[in-house]
Amino acid sequence: GESVGLHLPTLSVQEGDNSIINCAYSNSASDYFIWYKQESGKGPQFIIDIRSNMDKRQGQRVTVLLNKTVKHLSLQIAATQPGDSAVYFCADCTSGTYKYIFGTGTRLKVLA
């Protein structure tokens, strides 16, 4: 992940709309990527993962897209709900190392 200093990027989305959260990674050797959600006062929770042999993976209301060429991944949340309000982190890892490096995070605010 990349450092963006002291201010967390914030995405504000109207309830019911789709959300797209982006993440850039820097390690070309990374081949495994994970998205986590952190609600206020809690530890991060696993949402979805993707390996580098795929460019898209879908879960329940979430889709992760991976573009290895530009070292970018995104998390799409369909029909965003108030309960989706949280900070979202991407993490990457090189297979066999089990060393997970997190990005700086994006705060998602869902507007009623």
Added chain:
Amino acid sequence: DADVTQTPRNRITKTGKRIMLECSQTKGHDRMYWYRQDPGLGLRLIYYSFDVKDINKGEISDGYSVSRQAQAKFSLSLESAIPNQTALYFCATSKPNTGELFFGEGSRLTVL
């Protein structure tokens, strides 16, 4: 009961004091991690361990040490705390062959 338990949850201490943060888990996972979270900087890996005899430095290990007393216990120590170690610290465990990390609820440390 939480699967990953951190103690203490909150601690205020003074510069130069020795501090230990403890983590215990009931998930039976071999891999355990310590991360530090600062506003705008995401989670940064301090140390990680694959078993009681395998300890690895992360991104920011300077000023920290760890002890893996048993499969279920992984402690983080600050030998001589300094103010810029004020942060939220998370312990996590990992399932074999996946990137799903299970986090504790965090230990908030303030160094005056």
